Each structure stands twice: as C-alpha cells, then as structure tokens.
Amino acid sequence: MRFTTKSLILSGSMFAAALAFGPDAAVWAQDATFVMPSDDVGAPSYDPIRGTKLNAATSLIYDRMVIQDADQSFHGQLATEWESSDDGLAWTFKLRPGVTFHDGEPFNAATIVWWVPQFEGTENAFMTAAIESVEVVDDLTVKFVMKNPDPNLLSNMASIFMGIPSPKAYDAMGADYGVTAAVGSGPFTLQSFTIGQETVLASNEAYAWASDLSENQGPPHIKTLTLREISETSTAFLELRTGGVDMLLSVPTDFLPQLEAEKSITVGTLPGTGIFYIPINTTVAPFTDIKVREAAALAVNQKEILDNLFGGIGSEANNFLISSLLAADVDPKLNISYNPDRSNMLLEEAGWTMGADGVREKDGTKLQVALWTQNGTEFKRVTEVVQAQLKAVGIGADITVFDSATINDQYRKGNEHQLAVRSYSWANADIIDWFFAGSRLGYPNVSMWNDPKAEELNKIAMTGSRTWEERVANFKAYHEYVLGQFVFAPIYQPVQSYAYSTDNITLPKTIRGTRIQSQTIVDITVN
C-alpha cells in the first residue's frame, strides 16, 4: 500500500534518545498556556465518540490509529502498519505494542473491537459506517471487514473524532464521560476541564509512542499545559502580546499584520483546511434561475478580498475544495472566477435591467436579496465586501447577522435565506456530499440543492469507489457537476495561522501534520 509506513525502529531509537536526555528534560520542565482556536470555544465535552464538537485539546488526550501530515500522507500513531485488500473489503491494522491508557489499561486488539461499534447510533456514525465488523487477528492485529469499499477509511481514522478512549473508563462513566474526566493514551492527561474557560493538562510521563511526525518520542516537554478558550479574538491577541499566554493555536488572518509587527511574536502558517463560500439557495427566486446564480458567483472578486481583507495571505478559492485535495483539480474552465462583464451580461440576459439606484429590476421587482452571515469579524467583513461587490453588478443585498447557533435554525426553515457567507474546515472531498447531498436540505445543504444527477454522482463518489484513485476521480466528477450548477460562490481559501511568543516557547523547526496537534506540541519546549 502506498501509505504504509514502518516506523517502529525509528520511534524506538528516538525513545532511547529521549531517555538519555531525560534528566535534562526534567530541568526544562515548564508550564505553558495556549489559546484554543476561537471556533473551539464552548466545546462541551472530550467524548470523541458522541461529541459533535471537540476542541484542540482532544488530540493531546487521545491518540488515533493514524494521523495525517500536511502533504496528506498518513502516519501511524496507535497503528504501526496497515494494508487494505485489493477489493477494498478488508483492512488490516497492526497495533503499537506497549501502549497503555492514562488509567493503566492496556491498548490492544480488544480495544478496537470494543471501540468501533460504539459509534453506532451517534452523530459520528458515518465515520465507521463502512465497517461491517472488527476481527481480532492476534493481540496486536485487527481486521476491519467492510460493508463496501471505503477508500476514505484512513482519512476518517485520522479524524479528531477517532481518538480512542479507555474502554473501561468510557463504560464506567456513561454520560459523564468526557465532561468530568477523559481517559485516552495521548501525551497529556486531563487535569481539569472548565467548559468555555480552560482545560488543564499534565504531561503523561509514561508516553513513549509518539508518531514519526514528532522528534520527541518521550513524554512532552511541557509539564502542565493550560488551554484557554477565549471567544474574543482581540482579547486573545492582547493576551499573547502581554505574555499572558504563550501561543495562539489559531489566529484570524486579519490579525496577522498586527502580530507580525511584534518582535517577540512569531507567526507561522499551515496549509488551509477550508474555504469561505456563499451557498446560493436554489429554491428561492431569483436564484432558481441558473443565470442569476452564475452572475452572483461571478460578481465575487476573490482577489480583492484576498488582498485587502487578508493581506494576500491564503489564496483565492475558485471551487469548493481546498487546493491540496486532488478532487480540487477540476477542469479550469469550470473554476469560478471574478468576471463582472459576464455577470452583468448574464443578468441582462435573465431580464434584470439596471435601475436608477444601481439595483437591477425586472417586472417592477428589485433584485434585492437577503445576505446572511454570522457573528465573527471575518464573516462580517467578508460579507460587507461581498455586499459591495454584488451591488457593483446591480444586486442589492440586505445583510442579517445571526449568532452562529441561531443561523442553523434559520437555514432549516429552507425558504427564508437566499445568500449567506459561510466557511467550512474539512480536509476531505466528501465535504461536497455534506453540503450538497439531497438528504440534508436546509442544513447543512444550505443551497437546498436536490438534483437527480447530483444525487447519482454523489452515490458513486460516496459508496462506489474501491480505491483512493477511483474515489478521487468520482469526487472530481461530482465536484465539477456541482460547480457547473453555480449552487455556491467560492471566495477565499485561508491558511491556518498560529502565533507564539519566541521569548517563552520554542517550536520544532518544521511543523508536521495538518494542524498544530499533539505531534507538534510534544516537541514544544519552554524557554
């Protein structure tokens, strides 16, 4: 298999090295405080199985079978090697020996046998939906028997929701699990969790099974790590600036220029995992007309937004997927780019003529549409610029700002929204299914897109692929079709930014992984 990795020997040698430097590491032992991404604020629990919202500390408490690097390659964490049968109907994982949970319970094949069925009936069931059953090959080898081929299995296994809890603790605690305590096998143990406020973690001194994405193969250098939740980004920024915290795991792009001006603060970026886009409600006039949809999509000046709102950091989004995904590599003709002339032409063709006030009209109806957005500086900014850009082609837009919890309620009504500015964060092509499948009308299918052809392409992409290559091709086809229907307008693909105080902590030279997670944090040293 292409992604099979052998890392046992390497990690063993690193373990020895860590032992050798052990006493020194103890001297360096320090505390650190990080701020979680503001999107993570209010995550109610550390229950990866039932939770629908997990925060950045989850990857520190739980190990996963595999983790993914920035180049999308997979690396073993609790699994050391894996392979899939040619027909895609069986996956075999070799498990890392010597791993124990924080409560001392051993990690082995029995754990996996217990773990996979736990997802049934939860919101996260889709993650393991393709797995028919788990068979024990030996104490450290399991075989997943698949219902259907799922080339996406590894990607799912690398998801944050695939952190494996201690079965004993999980069963014992019932509904309290993840709220009052969380037991995993990760580099940190949960000391306290105050929802919406902070999570205090302590170094798991027994930790010796870091992935090969980490240099440090022993316990983390940081002995006590506090992860704070701060919803107001400017407050978080000020905390970093004044040394109240050591690192912001995520920084809104618009803060980057301010942070870069600070001497003792270093800002780093990782490839983005999502895009900003405008879902277009295809069931409400005037967007029932594809020409109007296209015109609206072409009115969005991605470059202007990129350059002026995000200081050129990140990239324009011209389709629905992040550019590191192969399915994003669509026929260039289908990519949606700013084209005001065509936009105006399409609107003329659709019968909307320019009115005196700069808003088009047709049969006495103004081309005045609702543009929804949610609280949060980035959203409001992008929305305001989009409003102005739509106005430039004669589409008047009335903004309504909702709080993020209410807005989903509003989408569910299905017929009140027209345009909205949204973003997602997901490094897999199946996000197209999530947002455009006919089974999820209202929310998350905000575009209310329900088209037989799309459904067919969706089915093929979701369940009809046996290999990764097939899956890429199927999703690309699905993606291209959706693009051509102008059910959304792409805007911007952000990068992930983090910032830290160089006075206080030192990060490894290269940051591995798709985001700042355990593989990087175990390498961070406190100055």
Next chain:
Amino acid sequence: MALLSVKNISVTIGKLNLLDGVAFDIGAGEILGLVGESGSGKSLTAMCVMGLLPRIGGTITEGSIIFDGREMIGLPDAELRRLRGKRIALISQNPMTSLDPIIRIGAQIDQVSTLHLGLSAEAAKARSLDLIAQLRIPEPEAIHGAYPHQLSGGMKQRIVIAMALAADPDLIVADEPTTALDVTIQAQIIQIIVELVRDRQLALMLITHDMGVVAQACDRVVVLYAGRVAETNSVEAIFAEPRHPYTRELIRCIPRLGQAPGSLKGIPGAVPSVVDYPTGCRFNSRCGAAEDLCRNTVPALERKTSGLAACHFSEA
C-alpha cells in the same frame, strides 16, 4: 446691660434684602416676643441670633449682634459653636422633624451635655434623665432609650426643650415652638417653656404669630413687618396702646368671644412680597392712615412715649 443686643441688622439671601435694620435687646431673664406674620423675617432673625444664617445662605450686611458683651458677627465658626447649644439654645418650630429619626432620644440629649459640659456618658445620661423628668415626661428611662418616631409630637417638643436646657444656656430662642402641635398641646408646651424659663431666670426669645401667646407669655414684644421692626414695647403697652397701625390692626384681627357678627375685618391687601416691597413705609399700601409721606419716606424706629415705633404718625 442687655444679654443680647441686636443692633440694626440687615440680612440678604442672594439678591433679596430680607431684613432691614432690625434691632432689639433681650435682658437676662426676660421673655421677649418676636411677633409677625409670614414673611416678616421672624425665623431669619432667630437664625441670625443663633449664628446659623450662613447655613441657609444668608449674609448679615450690616449691624451687629452682641451677646453677653461679645460681638457675634465675624466670630470664627469654632467660637460660634461653643456659644450654640451651650449659651444660646434653640427650640425649633417642628418637633416632628427636629430630632434625628435614627438615633435614640437619650443619645440626642446626652450629646449636648457631653459636647458642651464635658460630661462622661453616665453623667450625661443621668442629667438627661433628670431633664426628662423635669419636663413631666413619665418613665424617663424608657423615653431615654426610645426612638423619636415612638413619641407623640408634644412629647418630642418636650425632648427638644430638654435638649435646649441640657447645657444650661443663658438664652433660649424658641421659633414658633407650638405651631405644629394640636391646640390643647400648644397651650401646655407654652406653659411649660415659660415655667422653666422663669424658674431658671433664663432669657427667652419667643417667636410666634399668635398674639394670644404673646399676651400670655411675654414681657416685651417686638413686632416685625416685612423685614422691619414696626414697634417694640412692653407687652402691656403693646396691647393697651399699640403705636403702630399694623400692631393695632393685627390685634383687631383676632376674633374675641362675644364679638358681633360681621365685625371681624382683616387688614386689606396682603403682606408685600420681598421682591416688590413698596418704598417708604412697607405697610403703607394696607394702612388706612397712609399719606404721601408714608409712601416716600421710610419711618425711623423712634422712641415714643413708651417703646419704639416706626410710624410717621404714631404719636397721634
């Protein structure tokens, strides 16, 4: 020599000239009635004598007040404080509001003797209990521990009197001490005040609008009208042969037993307002005998056959 000598004082508050050349003496042990209708300046005169005029924003623009041989005007605050309560005490108009409602009665009386006589707490209490008893209030001990709202108006006024007596003053200023009380209580309080003052040979400046009270209680009378003294004389002379037409009219306004129906006539017009006092004699607009002289020239307060009067025609 007079204990208190008020010499031609004029008082302004803001731009208003409220008193104009008020003058009178009070001898030791003498009861002086200061009588007049509302707006005549009675209470203001009391404030001057107490040295409290600045508290209501007033200024004495001329004249002098000599108490026991010392000029009070211009005395430093601390000096004035040693006079107030100790040598000159006040019995105020409204007993209902003259006591601090959240402090026990006893403590309020004790305060005077500890402050001015330097008594210990026990000695002050003993003294207060004694005073309460002298005012014929039953159960002094219980009253000493009571709060003002637990007492009736008449009782409260007796406490105010006790407070006034607490530091053995030489002069008591009683500013309409009974106006706020019921008719039967009014008479009793006047009787008590007069008795105590006479017993102790204290000087009393009794401010009232009630000519009955004046006749009952006072030795000498000062009649004020619109911020000026109209007349001063012994009480007998005031009632027997008033020298000022205002005094005469004022007495005539009181209904008497057996007076013929329809015979009660008021003084025409109203007391002029301080903002438009007439020139000349301030009573001229209401006086039946007024002539041009009265309207143009202020009559001086002059010695008449007996007493002093400010009327161009009073000797007639």
Next chain:
Amino acid sequence: MAALDPIKKAIRSPRGAGSAAVLVLVVACALFAPLLAPYAYDIQNLPGANTEPGWTHWMGTDEFGRDLFSRIVYGARTSLTVAISAISISVAAGLTLGAMAGYFGGPFDRAVTAVVDLTWSFPEILIALILIAIIGPGLQSTMVAISIAYLAQFTRLTRAQIMALKNETYVEATANLGAGHFHIIFRHLLPNALTPVIVAGMLATGDAIILEATLGFFGLGAQPPTPSWGAMMSSGTAQIFIAPWIIIFPGLAIALTVIAINLFGDALIEALDIRNRLRSS
C-alpha cells in the same frame, strides 16, 4: 412660551449651555447627515483601508476604507433614531401603565408593581438580549427590546408621580366639581406628571444609546452597512492596534453624546426643580 422657559433657564448655566451645544451638534449630524458627511457611508475603498486620520479623512478610514467621519455622522442617525424611538415608545407605554396602576390601585396596581419591580432589578442588557432572542435580530426588534427593557423605569416613575399627585387638593377639588376619572387623569394628573417622566426619558435616551451600542457590539441591532456607533466599535476591536481610531472615535461620540445628555438633563432638572420628584420612584 412658558413651556420653553426651563429649557432657556437650563441653557443659561455653563454646563447647560455646553451640553446643549453638543446635543444640537449631534442632532444636526443625525438630521443633516447627507449634507455634513464628506463621503457616502457605504462606499468601500479596500486599498485605502485603515488609513490614519488626516486631511482627506478627518477621522481616518475603517477596515473597508470607508470614511470614518461620514460613518460617525450617519451613525448619529442610527443611534439617535433607535434610542429616541425606543424611549418614546417606552415613555408612552410607561405613562399609560403607570397612570392606570397609580390612579386605580388595587390588584391591577399590585400586579403591575410586582412585574415592574422584578424586571427593574434585572439589567436592561439581559432583558434586551433575551427579547432579541425571542423576536429576532434587526433594527426594529432592537428598538422594541430596548423600549421594553426601559418600560419598568417609566412605569415606576409615572406611578409614583400619580400616587403623589392624586393626593393633591386640586384633584379632590376637581372630583368635587363632578369630574370623572378620565378628566382627572388626562386634564390634571398626566399633564402634571409629564415633566419628570419626560426628563427621565431624556436621561434614559443616553442609556439607550449605550445599550444600542452594546447590542451592536454583540452583533445585534443595525445591520451592515448601516453605520451604528456600537457596530463600528465592535468591528474596530479587531483593529485595535493597527487602527485604534476605528474604536476610539465612535466611543468618544457615544461618551460625548451621553455626557451631554446627562449634563443637560441635570441642568434641566435644576431649572425645573424636580429632583425630588424624579427620586420619588
């Protein structure tokens, strides 16, 4: 006009004159915004975003390159409209409710008093936030929410006024002439209770401006690109270091306006000599 006398008197004091001048200025901004603002409030100029205050843009530009001064001038319109309409509704409702409760007394009065006292003890911001959650975001619902949040205050005040006034001799005298409740309430009680309630309403307008700004800070209230001082500050927090003027100027506009309202209100209270009546609730 006799009704204008207290205002004239209030203006004669130095505080009154200064604050009145500021208020006239703010109201002028609101009324003549299109004439006073050098730029349109919604014209973006992204390359010129976050420009420092200078000759072309007296107060600089915001994160969209819009002229901050123009937006503050137009913002006066939003803030004053919301605050004044909300408080007017509130005063009108408070007068009615308070007059009924105070005049007729009885169980109706007890019920009104209980509800009013309880809501009065809750912060206006919480009441407004809950109400907006119920009726949804937007400028109108913000107005309604603010007006309900302040209703308790005016009901209490009116009730206290009416309770005091109904014991006045002239009320009894009018009743003795054969006047009905309607005549007494509308010809005597309400006209006499009006002044303190209106002055309190004026003072509350200042608080309502702050409340509107706070709701704007939470992203409620005026929707973009309509400028509102609170929303401007809310988006300005993100620029606090690179473009502090975006948050400072609207904040100053609020502070100045509210202080002016308070000082003028104080001067008016002194001129009308109604401090005791305002405190009677």
Next chain:
Amino acid sequence: MDSAVSAPEHDLVTITGLTREFSSGGGLMTPRRTMRAVNDVSLDVPRGKVTGVVGESGCGKSTLARLVLRLLDATAGTVAFDGIDLATLSPGEMRKLRRRMQMVFQDPYSAIDPRYTIRRALLEPFQVQGVAQTAAEANATVDELISMVGLSPRMLASFPHQLSGGQKQRVGIARALALRPSFLVLDEPTASLDVSIQAQIIDLLEALKQELGLTYLFISHDLSLVRYFCDRVVVMYLGRAMEILPGATVQPRHHYAHALLDSNFEPDPTRRKVITMLAGEIPSPFATIPGCAFAARCPAASDLCRRERPALTDLGGGHMIACHHPKD
C-alpha cells in the same frame, strides 16, 4: 337664588348615624387595623346658617366634610341633602347634585392645578358639568366670579404661583361658587393663612353668605374662630360628637370643650391664665376605647366614664352633650 327662598327652619343637610371606617395593613406583614374616623355622628345643618365643627387633628372633622359631600362613601349612616339620600344617587345624578354642594379646601396652595391659569380654573366647573358657554358668556362668568371674591379680573391670566395665599383662597371660593351652589363645606379655609388674611376671608365668607343665601358647614380647630363665625357648634373628639352648642354664646359644658377653650390664650396680657394640664395626648384613632373617648385625659373621669360611653343627650334648647359628669 333658589335656596334663599326656602323655609329657614327646614334643615338643608341631615346627617344620621354617619360612620366611616378606614383600614390599614391587612397584608401578610401587618395585621389589618381598622379605625373609625367618624363614629356614629348625627347632625342637622340648618338652611342659611353656619354650622361649625371644631376639634383637633384626628377628630374626624375633615372626613366628616368629605362624607357630607360624598367624596367618600360612608360605612354606615346617611347624609340627606335637601331630603335626598346621597347614597341612593347614581354617579350621573351625584354629578348633577354637585352643582348645589361645593367645598372650599384647607390648603389654597394646592387647591388649583399649578398648570391652570385662574381663568381656566374658574371655567373648569362648567366644563366638568358640561355647561356649554360661548366665549362671551365665559368671559362674563369669570369676570363676575373673580369680582365677587374681591379680586381684580387682571388676575385671570395669572398662574396660581403668582398669587398670595389669601388670593388663592379667594379663587378657591370663587371656583366653589361657580356653579351657584346653595351649600358650602368650608374645610379649615383659613388654617394656612395669616391672621390678617384669615379675618379677610371670614369677612368675605360672611358677606357671600348674606348675598347668596348660602348654608355653610364650617370646619376648624380654632374654637374662638368657630364661636365667632358659627351659629351652631359641634365639638368632635376621636370621631364622635362630644357636644353640640346651639349658639355662639352658650357656655360649653363638656370637659373636652372646656380644655379647648382653656387652650386659647386671650390677646390680652391682663387676662393671663394658668391652664389645667390635660393628661396624655390624643389616643391613636386605632385604639378601641370602651367608654368615653376623652376619659383617659379628662380631669373629671370616673370609672363609669371608662366603662360606658355616654350618649349624646339634650340639655335643653338644642344644647347636646355626651358626658356623664358635665361641668357646671
């Protein structure tokens, strides 16, 4: 004037067993307490005469005044005006009847709405009663009214605060007379005025009575004033009539009436007196007293007085007294 021609021996107002209770408290916090502000008072007000009611604060005289005008409803007893039982009237009928019975209030300072000009205040009675007037009629009416009480029509444009107390009281009287009533209740009309003004007002009231043939119920705490002004005097104490004197010169025989008399110092230094100190003060109106209400303070009180309430009995010639041991 219609009332002037009526037979003088006929009583204009007849009060029978009039009682009014007020209660306070009665919530969860305080026990409900009831006081009888007016307790079983019977009284006739003869036409064309001045009937005086005298007593100290809390004796119920002001409540009595309001009961007579049905500004308050009686708990028990009746008030008959010109033979009509007021309690039986509908609000509309009562409103009509108010044209014939008016009141002059104690406090002239608050008796006129401060926002009303004198003119407007004088026209309000007509407005309330729905009497339509042309502008010319209205002008004539107010001119006549204001002149009737001895004020200049120039004052019509003034606001109450621009007038002196005496002037305000004159306006109050003019307002009460606007509807041409035959009966006026005067509730301490001079209590807040200076003596020189008091005498003016009494003089005016006397003149108006003659001129318009009015009947007065005059309420006061000043026994000497009442004895001067009134044809009959009722002495009240704690809600009850203690003594009714048929004429001004009749010597009172009730100990309380004597105490009142005693409390009045004559304006004559040669007639100074030593008053008899009454024990205690007026009891709380909430107290329930089994016997004579004045027993606790009365120098002549016996056990009988404390036990049994004396009934109001006629000593002859209409001189009624409620006392077991009348003074000689």
Next chain:
Amino acid sequence: MISFFIKRLLLLIPVFLAVSVVIFMIVHLVPGDPIDNLVQINSTPEQKAALAAKYGLDKPLYQQYAIWLGKALSGDLGDAIILRRPVVDLIALNLPHSLALGALALAFSTLVGIGAGALAAIYKDSFIDRTTMTVILLGSTVPGFWLGLLLIMLFAVQLGWFPVSGARSWDALVLPVLTVGLGGVALVARVTRVAMMETARKDFVMMLHAKGVPPWQIELRHVLRHALLPVVTILSLRIGWILGGAVTVEFVFARPGLGSLLITSLNQRDYPVVQGSLLMLAIAVMLGTLLGDVVQAAMDPRVRERIK
C-alpha cells in the same frame, strides 16, 4: 424581627411562583426547537419524538412546568441539552465568578461612590463637586465593553500590571471589577450626593448645628448615615443588575459568569440552562431585596418599627 423575615420569605413565595412561570414561558417563546439542534440531520420523526420524550418536551406545557418546578425546588434544574451536564453544576461553576466579580464591583461602587458622593455633597456646587461628579459621570457614560478594552490597553498592555483576561488569579479580577464598578460608582455617588444634600436640608440637621455639634461630626455621623439608607435600597434592588449585567464585561475579559452562561445557552437554545440561570438570577434578586430590608432594618429604627 425574625418572624418578620420569615413572613417576608413567605411573601416571596407567590413572587417566586410568578417569576418561575415567566421564566418558564420565556423559553417557550423563543423560536427554534432545541430538539432540532440536537438530532441528527436525517433522523426520523420517531427519533425526534424519543428525544422530545427524554427531555419531557412532549407533555402539555403546564405539566412540563409542574415537573420542572418540582425538580427545581428539590435542587434539580435538569440537564443541559447542549452542554450535557447538570444545570446545577454549570451554575455552580459560574456563580462563584459572578459572585466574586459582583461582590467586589459592588464594594468598589459602594465605597468609591459613597466617598465621592459625600465629598461632592459636602462641597456642593463648588469646583470639587462639579469635578468629582463629572469624572464619575464619565465612567457611566461609556459602554462597558469599550471601557474594558481601554482599561486592558492601559493597564494590561501598556503597563502590564494585570492580566488581559481570564479568571485564573485574583489579579485578573481587578480590571473587570473596575469596569463593572465604575458604572455603579456614578449611580451610588449620585444617590449619596442627592440624599446627603436632602438630608442636610432637614430640620434635625439645623438642630444639630444649633446644638453646636461640629460640622464634620454632623456630616459623617448623621447626614451620611441617613444618606446610606437610599443607597442600600438602590443597591439591594440592583443585585441582579450587578450579577447579570456584567455579561459584556465577562465577554471582553473572557470570564465565566452567570450572565455569559445565560447568553451562551440562550444562543444555543439550551433551555434548561437558560431557565436555570434565570431562576438563579431571580432568586438572587429576591434575596437581594430581602438583604436590603435586613440592612435597612439594622440601620433604621423606623423600619424596625414598621415590621414589628
């Protein structure tokens, strides 16, 4: 006295019931079904109904109310739907922060407000009076979040004296207390000033002067004591204001508290939490007025008389 407070507590029962009905109803007025937020996107109506049954949302309103109130009285406010833990725990987590901030802000407003108000009243209409009152007015005429940010800029960023945000140490309370407190200072100072000026006009104060009592003694022992009575009333009525009104400040300083719990859960339509925290605030308000009465009674014999 004790029986009075028992009576007062009894008197609060109907108020409490009325309030609980209002609170219960508010939640049902808010649009948006919590079950919608809870269920999977493609769950069946049966699944929805099961969830509704789990949270008791399928019963008639009055039954829901009775069940809710019954449980609430036994200290069970139910489980948070979104936050998945007992509401009581959430309140227990947030209340101490609210109480700490509230109590300190209250103390700050009271002490500074009374001090400033007294100063202004004693030197009334002077330069001192006008300056003090204007400075204090400034504190109450700026939005709390703005003031908070400015304080952070000055004291946390420029001077580095206090942490920017959080609730992890005592010094993190300083700036929030200042922000919340400054708003209250103006209120207390105004009430104190006016009450002192009014008291100073009372006859008994003139009488004290007439007794020769030194002015400072009059101001502090008599006038100020009287002026505190309305201050106590105002403060006791504003307990809920102080506990819940800090929501903006909690937001800016990223602090936990009852106000932010309420707003967050309101936005998430987490009804049990909304009901629980509102009920808690209402109880605090009622206890506040009760406490105010106790203090009033302790300070004023007339109040003690009235309640006997």
